[in-house]
Amino acid sequence: MAAIQLDGVTKRFGAVTALQTLDLTVERGEIFGFLGPNGAGKSTAIDVLLDFVRPDAGTASVLGLDSATRTVEIRRRTGVLPDGYAVFPAMTGYDHLEFAIEAAGADEDPDALLERVGLTRSEAAREAESYSKGMAQRLTLAVALVGEPDLLILDEPTTGLDPGGARRMREIIQAECDRGATVFFSSHILAQVEAVCDRVGILRDGQLVTVDTIDGLRDAAGTEGELRLRIDGSPAAVRTSLPDRVSQVAGVDRATLDGDALVVTCDDAAKARAIAACLEAGATVADVETSRRSLEDLFVAVTGDDP
16 A cells, blocks of 8 residues: 555646646655655645645545545644744643644653754754744654654655754664655755655656666666766877867767866766776876766756756
């Protein structure tokens, strides 16, 4: 039974179609990244799952339960970190957690949850309205973790977090998955998605463009990557001839000089041939750096948009 199932979901707001016949399945126990440019419909899809809005057509289920009729059961088993969250101004961090623990009928230690998300006891004793955006994000995550939910829905979970906080967020997501929970999250920070996700779905104009693993996206978009060769001690004539010479190698898209380096964009299989062509031309290759296409590159290749 899938953790999340959307079948033919369409949602309109006046003349704007936010979601158009959206079909999506998220399996139990996976970390699923939900991507798309601003206005693609990601938050609307999450709102449908949580029954904050009702679809004009189609059905949605969460943990095998109909989202429109089993809302209370779903929310008891789901932890949510919403985009645009708001803390209660007159309540401390402790107050928020104690309220969430009581409402969930859980017996967790607030201090343990606070430590897990990176909030100190002194910070938790303050009224939450004084929190920075990153601190409020950490508190809201702690609330979402109460009761060891079967499903975590995180909408832009690293917003406002510093690099250390973002790393902690990734570790928590992985730990929750290891515990057996399903994690469904949207993000514009594609490096965070690439670091933890089993699969990703890319939404554009309310329609699902693709669903695949990161490696599957690379295969579909081509395995093109970058090779950076540091050329030392080679005659000027040899250096200037390298871009044209290497560009003729099968599988190479382009080759350009950048200071003391030759930068080659090519298929993975062509990297060794590109290096061999440099050596055959009489160049001295002092160092080699190689990289694969990032998720951001794949996102642009699939959608034509910036994330």
